[in-house]
Amino acid sequence: MKITLFYHSILSDWNHGNAHFLRGIVRELEERGHQVEVYEPENGWSLQNLKEGYGEEKLEELQQYYPGISTNFYTLESLDLDEGLKESDLVLVHEWNEHELVKRVGEHRARTGHYKLIFHDTHHRAVTEREAMSKYDLTYYDGVLAFGQVIRDLYLKEGWASKAWTWHEAADTSVFYPQEAEEKEGDLIWIGNWGDEERTAELHEFLINPVKELGLKAKIYGVRYPDHAKKALADAGIEYGGWLPNYKAAEEFAKYKVTVHVPRRPYVEALPGIPTIRPFEAMACGIPLISSPWEDAENLFTPGKDFLVARSGEEMKQQLQTTILNKPEKAKEVADHGLQTILSRHTCAHRVNELEKVCEELDIDASKIYLTQTEQALHEK
Structure with a gap:
């Protein structure tokens, strides 16, 4: 599949606890042969705080742990959705995005109709700031991935979405795994x-x-x-x-x-x-x-x-x-x-398995969701 993801940031995890899971999902999708593009706002506050406090060298250090990690910077004024989404099969929009972006992507989905569109919620605001969350226009979205059953149920109960799935966060075990220290500090x-x-x-x-x-x-x-x-x-x-x-x-x-x-x-x-x-x-x-x-x-x-x-x-x-x-x-x-x-039970690989099942439910062609053994072997080469 060609998968396009709109994140607050994939490069910065300064006060951005979701970065771990989002990075792990991108890595796992790419390892399975999917083509992944990430978009993030040009002046996102997390990345700006990282640069101002710690310098550009931290972005170079990130590459040591996530080789090849990259993003596409955009502004709402210059974003060309026709170009960016022209070959997409699946688009995920994370809830740490501007209301205007969420609305515009939905309207683009309604106008073009060639990809499936999902909203991804990983925050407690659906409960604690219900009015703000209700202002997200999800009219033309195919559903919501919510990081807990209670959030999933709320989207359906409030009529914010017609479909919703529980999609918990998980560990990226390529980076988070037991390590040895010479001695405890x-x-x-x-x-x-x-x-x-x-x-x-x-x-x-x-x-x-x-x-x-x-x-x-x-x-x-x-x-x-x-x-x-x-x-x-x-x-x-x-x-x-x-x-x-x-x-x-x-x-x-x-x-x-x-x-x-x-x-x-x-x-x-x-x-x-x-x-x-x-x-x-x-x-x-x-x-x-x-x-x-x-x-x-x-x-x-x-x-x-x-x-x-x-x-x-x-x-x-x-x-x-x-x-x-x-x-x-x-x-x-x-x-x-x-x-x-x-x-x-709780690695990013498990969550991508769940995401692929959601793609099946949304009638994305199975040949795009799953590589054949021959295709997988070629990809791994």
Whole structure:
């Protein structure tokens, strides 16, 4: 197939947690012989922040982890959809795009009709900012890929889409896999952005306070940390590492003994079944994971085996010290179980399998979806 993807950015993961999954999907599609083109806005805020803060050399470094990764920059004023989509079989438009772009691509689909068009939603805004999401004009879209059942159901219930499929994020195991470190640099690592104060209390209860009270050696990476957050880290003796390129997470996980997951409040209160990308990343890298509570309503994992659960700050302290840090055998057991679950069910290859089934349902010719064995062999050469 010729597949065209409209992303906020594939080059930058600065405050752009979806970049991991989107990059992995592109790589997997290309490895299967599909022709993939990515479009992103010329002055996207994530890429601009990356360049301003860290320079163009980070884009060169990205090529070491994703050789040949590329994009097409556009502005809404200059975008020529007739040219860009003339040979497309499938077009995916991610929800981190301007309303105007979403509408224009839909109108182009209605006018030309030669490709299938899907909206891809990987955010909690369908629940937390329903009015803003309802303004996306999906009239001429063939359906929606939603990263959780509750989001999928909402699109259908609200009449925003006539078809919707659940399409969870997953790990790109070509980049996120267990690595070896010569020696551990500390006890605990946490990778995550501070955000919009929607989990401030939770970060103190399940991360900052336990580290401080146990006297652990810890390091935290992420962006958008306000002064009060940096002060809290310093008071707890936690090293703040700033932005970490997403593709370097596996290397950093290898240097520490444990990590934790602290879901944002909307996922805990209104979006059961959606873990976000962070647990996939950690488990794929083979580090023991302890999570504050979230409801695994879609049975993606086996809590207690793939990862441990701490229902309070006190329980987090117990799980960290007693269960993991003082019991290397138990730590390895949890890490191994989580890794095997990822490899068996939650890789980008699994998600592309699901996407191909959606393409079948949309009546895209099977000869375009699947290469024959002969074609696959030629492609691999």
